[in-house]
Amino acid sequence: MSKIDSDSHGKNKQPGKKGFSRRSFLGGLGIGGGAVATLPTGLLVESQAAAAPAMGPGPIPVALRINGKVHNLNIEPRVTLLDALRNHLDMTGAKKVCDRATCGACTVIVAGRPVYSCSMLAVEAQGKDIQTIEGLAPSGKLHPVSAAFVENDAQQCGFCTPGFVMAVKAFVDRHPNPTMDQVKKGLGGNLCRCGTYIGVRQAALDAARQMKGGKNA
Amino acid sequence: MPSKYDWPAEGKRSLIGKRISRLDGPDKASGRARYAYDTNRPGGLVAKLLCSPHAHAKITRIDTSEAERAPGVRAVKVMAPAGTEVQWQGFEIAAVAADTEELAQDGVRKIKVEYEILPHLVKEEDVSKAANMIKPSAEETKGNPDSGFSEADAVHEGYYGINTITHCCLESHGQVAEWNGDNCTLYASTQALGRIGGDLAKVLGAEPATANIKPANIRVITEYMGGGFGSKFSIDKWGIVCAQFSKQTGKPVKLMLDRDQELLMAGMRPSDYAKIKLGAKKDGTITAWQHESWSTGGPGGGGAPPIPYVFTEIPNQRKRHIAVSTHTGPARAWRAPNHPQAAALTMCAMDDLAAKLNMNPLDFFIKNLPLTARGDVYKAELLKGAELMDWKTKWHPRGQGGNGYLKRGVGLSLHTWGGRAHDSDCRIVINSDGSVQAQLGSQDLGTGTRTVIGIVAAETLGIPLSGVQVQIGDSNYPPSGASGGSTTVGGVSSSTRRASVKALDKLFEAVAPSLGTTADKLVARDGRIHVEGDPSKSLTWKAACAKLGTKSISEIGRQPARDEGNLNDNGVGGIQMAEVEVDTETGIVSVKKMVAVQDCGLIIDVKTAESQCYGAMIMGVCAALYEERIFDQQTGTMLNADMEFYKLSGIADVGDMVVHMMTGVYDGRGVIGLGEPPAISPPAAISNAVANAIGVRVPTIPLTPDKVLAALEKGGRA
Numbered sequence: 001m002s003k004i005d006s007d008s009h010g011k012n013k014q015p016g017k018k019g020f021s022r023r024s025f026l027g028g029l030g031i032g033g034g035a036v037a038t039l040p041t042g043l044l045v046e047s048q049a050a051a052a053p054a055m056g057p058g059p060i061p062v063a064l065r066i067n068g069k070v071h072n073l074n075i076e077p078r079v080t081l082l083d084a085l086r087n088h089l090d091m092t093g094a095k096k097v098c099d100r101a102t103c104g105a106c107t108v109i110v111a112g113r114p115v116y117s118c119s120m121l122a123v124e125a126q127g128k129d130i131q132t133i134e135g136l137a138p139s140g141k142l143h144p145v146s147a148a149f150v151e152n153d154a155q156q157c158g159f160c161t162p163g164f165v166m167a168v169k170a171f172v173d174r175h176p177n178p179t180m181d182q183v184k185k186g187l188g189g190n191l192c193r194c195g196t197y198i199g200v201r202q203a204a205l206d207a208a209r210q211m212k213g214g215k216n217a
Numbered sequence: 218m219p220s221k222y223d224w225p226a227e228g229k230r231s232l233i234g235k236r237i238s239r240l241d242g243p244d245k246a247s248g249r250a251r252y253a254y255d256t257n258r259p260g261g262l263v264a265k266l267l268c269s270p271h272a273h274a275k276i277t278r279i280d281t282s283e284a285e286r287a288p289g290v291r292a293v294k295v296m297a298p299a300g301t302e303v304q305w306q307g308f309e310i311a312a313v314a315a316d317t318e319e320l321a322q323d324g325v326r327k328i329k330v331e332y333e334i335l336p337h338l339v340k341e342e343d344v345s346k347a348a349n350m351i352k353p354s355a356e357e358t359k360g361n362p363d364s365g366f367s368e369a370d371a372v373h374e375g376y377y378g379i380n381t382i383t384h385c386c387l388e389s390h391g392q393v394a395e396w397n398g399d400n401c402t403l404y405a406s407t408q409a410l411g412r413i414g415g416d417l418a419k420v421l422g423a424e425p426a427t428a429n430i431k432p433a434n435i436r437v438i439t440e441y442m443g444g445g446f447g448s449k450f451s452i453d454k455w456g457i458v459c460a461q462f463s464k465q466t467g468k469p470v471k472l473m474l475d476r477d478q479e480l481l482m483a484g485m486r487p488s489d490y491a492k493i494k495l496g497a498k499k500d501g502t503i504t505a506w507q508h509e510s511w512s513t514g515g516p517g518g519g520g521a522p523p524i525p526y527v528f529t530e531i532p533n534q535r536k537r538h539i540a541v542s543t544h545t546g547p548a549r550a551w552r553a554p555n556h557p558q559a560a561a562l563t564m565c566a567m568d569d570l571a572a573k574l575n576m577n578p579l580d581f582f583i584k585n586l587p588l589t590a591r592g593d594v595y596k597a598e599l600l601k602g603a604e605l606m607d608w609k610t611k612w613h614p615r616g617q618g619g620n621g622y623l624k625r626g627v628g629l630s631l632h633t634w635g636g637r638a639h640d641s642d643c644r645i646v647i648n649s650d651g652s653v654q655a656q657l658g659s660q661d662l663g664t665g666t667r668t669v670i671g672i673v674a675a676e677t678l679g680i681p682l683s684g685v686q687v688q689i690g691d692s693n694y695p696p697s698g699a700s701g702g703s704t705t706v707g708g709v710s711s712s713t714r715r716a717s718v719k720a721l722d723k724l725f726e727a728v729a730p731s732l733g734t735t736a737d738k739l740v741a742r743d744g745r746i747h748v749e750g751d752p753s754k755s756l757t758w759k760a761a762c763a764k765l766g767t768k769s770i771s772e773i774g775r776q777p778a779r780d781e782g783n784l785n786d787n788g789v790g791g792i793q794m795a796e797v798e799v800d801t802e803t804g805i806v807s808v809k810k811m812v813a814v815q816d817c818g819l820i821i822d823v824k825t826a827e828s829q830c831y832g833a834m835i836m837g838v839c840a841a842l843y844e845e846r847i848f849d850q851q852t853g854t855m856l857n858a859d860m861e862f863y864k865l866s867g868i869a870d871v872g873d874m875v876v877h878m879m880t881g882v883y884d885g886r887g888v889i890g891l892g893e894p895p896a897i898s899p900p901a902a903i904s905n906a907v908a909n910a911i912g913v914r915v916p917t918i919p920l921t922p923d924k925v926l927a928a929l930e931k932g933g934r935a
């Protein structure tokens with residue numbers, strides 16, 4: 001199934017970064033998805049310890065640059081980026097659904113890449129540009145991607161929609177002239193229960209056409 | 218008798234029946250829409266549940282003292298005291314409310330529970346292993362099955378099945394509760410905002426501490442909700458404990474299920490397995506049907522499937538059913554309860570009989586349409602579907618799906634549903650500044666309810682859609698039914714139409730004198746009110762409303778109504794066809810194309826109606842190919858209570874989809890619900906397409922690669 005392709009445009013892959021994602025961390029504890037990283041846990045913790053001073057378990061100061069604005073929080077280091085956004089900053093566009101890097105409902109853009117924010121710790125997102133759906137249309141005017149979702153009725157209950165919109169945004173930024181095949185591969189990291197994929201496919205193609213020239217990027 | 222309430226005739230509709238984008242689309246697509254899960258109240262606590270890790274066990278000891286002392290924990294409640302026999306994994310044991318989500322989770326981990334493990338049954342397909350967990354029902358017969366089979370030229374016997382699946386709503390079940398004195402506001406993810414407040418009040422009213430709480434004390438708000446599909450009608454234990462925590466602590470409390478809890482206990486669709494025998498004459502006419510079926514819906518067993526489905530008039534029938542109780546999370550209504558299972562069993566068995574008769578299934582199904590309740594509708598739909606699928610070119614006798622390892626095939630299925638309107642009250646308010654509100658205690662599950670209400674009100678009042686503020690999602694508005702069983706669109710469109718007509722009559726009365734006429738001579742169109750036949754004598758909508766002075770108009774419309782008017786009906790037919798490609802080396806099935814041809818009477822908004830069909834077909838692809846609650850009988854646990862291994866289809870997993878609504882043809886019947894019908898046929902049509910492609914039947918759904926390979930091997934086609 002195409003979920004396997006979910007990393008095809010780089011979701012949660014941070015090449016050359018020493019940091020650990022919550023997913024590999026949980027995998028190491030045997031909570032997550034199976035074969036990942038039973039051995040490396042210790043190594044990860046060790047390398048982490050070498051790279052950063054000990055922090056937590058109580059609240060620590062965390063600064064997040066979200067939609068161009070710095071927010072200073074005092075949160076436990078175990079708090080995910082998603083929970084920081086939703087529970088501590090009342091930015092509830094990104095949704096919590098699987099909480100395990102499967103569904104994409106929590107997608108935000110970090111340093112230009114779409115990321116499952118449920119599976120990145122808030123502390124790991126420090127110093128990076130974080131773009132959430134709240135920042136897509138600051139003036140209140142719909143972003144072309146959102147507008148394409150409306151026009152193509154690419155939403156029913158709408159719970160997957162903000163994550164999908166952000167995934168499409170990141171996708172068309174990278175693929176300004178996408179083919180239908182690229183759309184199907186590139187958006188394989190988001191799931192919808194209501195079954196809006198037919199509309200989403202068309203919305204992605206329409207949005208790319210709309211955004212030519214990068215004016216709205 | 219024509220009535221002023223009737224729907225406008227086709228040429229006179231300006232909004233109804235057009236393709237209109239959903240009203241709340243911009244809020245959803247910009248992340249502004251707030252769901253129950255997104256409700257952050259000042260000073261709010263978060264609550265989490267502790268659920269049983271065992272399928273069947275007795276609680277012998279439960280100790281919450283350490284949890285109560287844990288940092289940030291504000292309240293702990295035991296939901297299943299010592300002595301309770303838990304009947305499924307996920308059964309609610311206790312709950313903890315704390316300052317943050319993380320601290321609540323820590324608190325839950327500190328609760329100590331001791332269990333006495335009891336024997337369990339979590340799998341039902343092999344009914345011989347179900348021992349004392351079965352409840353057989355009496356045999357039912359119709360006509361004379363034995364002579365029916367002896368009249369037949371061909372008799373087919375086969376085994377078919379369709380598994381249990383979960384609802385897997387993306388917004389998990391839950392709510393935020395907030396008390397102000399004795400009044401509670403519940404921000405709930407529910408399909409029944411008019412019901413759950415009363416249900417909560419009943420439970421609280423039975424407890425000494427909250428004995429004074431009445432239904433009127435509870436207000437339910439559901440501005441947006443992230444999917445229900447039949448699983449969100451009740452207040453549930455977690456709703457009650459959430460409200461109790463909030464009352465006890467004096468703070469707002471949010472309790473949303475975790476994903477594993479959602480999959481374990483918040484809803485599943487019962488299974489159905491059956492040994493089916495059916496016979497037909499050479500020309501295809503079915504003469505007899507016989508089945509022995511079994512199913513589970515969790516602890517309560519599973520009801521008998523309504524089979525033979527659609528072809529209910531098969532003259533001779535013999536049926537037997539066994540309900541199997543299992544120690545798994547209990548069933549809840551799942552989009553078109555019992556119908557997808559019944560379609561899978563019936564249409565697959567019929568398709569196999571057609572193959573035995575060397576008949577094209579399209580001809581075989583058409584031949585037997587006299588055995589259905591709406592043969593003409595189905596015939597028109599099948600012919601339309603065949604054209605859209607290019608059935609003539611694509612169908613081939615079984616097993617001739619190509620020479621290579623990739624085989625193609627097509628299959629079809631028929632379905633039916635009621636979709637009768639639920640009770641609904643709508644209040645239309647027209648203000649002197651020209652603004653209009655449509656108020657209903659209804660909820661939009663993503664089906665387009667809000668949009669439908671807006672369209673009906675705007676159409677009736679002759680104003681643009683943007684001129685109507687649709688106010689729903691609050692139990693303070695006039696009561697409207699729960700959204701389930703495709704009953705909402707018929708209910709809200711009727712009550713909104715009636716309220717709008719009444720309110721407009723009032724406005725006509727107010728403005729008639731200034732136009733030198735009487736109210737009965739006025740019409741509202743294109744944002745103006747004018748004398749019928751004399752558009753020069755007119756007022757703009759705004760100017761007309763200004764005549765109200767300091768008053769507003771407020772009128773209630775009711776469904777069902779005692780006044781005249783024929784606005785809705787029930788009972789529809791639909792057909793679907795699927796084209797698949799099967800990789801006979803890996804067993805992987807991919808859906809290349811699906812066609813849905815659907816009747817639902819008068820369509821208010823074609824765009825959202827089509828979305829219902831696309832969505833239903835996509836859900837159907839998930840159920841046909843991927844979704845499976847995988848249980849381990851040894852431990853009694855579900856191995857895939859997560860979204861990684863409880864598979865839904867992704868954007869690349871569904872092929873091209875064609876939806877054809879039978880618009881115009883049955884408009885005279887009025888509005889009929891649409892949510893369920895297109896969700897019924899996909900598994901059956903896809904299974905039949907796979908049989909056509911590979912030449913053998915994969916007996917049970919989902920059609921996973923292992924089963925496809927096993928069927929090929931068994932059929933000597935590997």
Ligand code: FES
Nearest residue numbers: 099102103104118
């Ligand atoms: S909630 Fe993050 S991927 Fe599902």
Ligand code: FES
Nearest residue numbers: 156158192193194
């Ligand atoms: S629109 Fe409901 S989950 Fe995608």
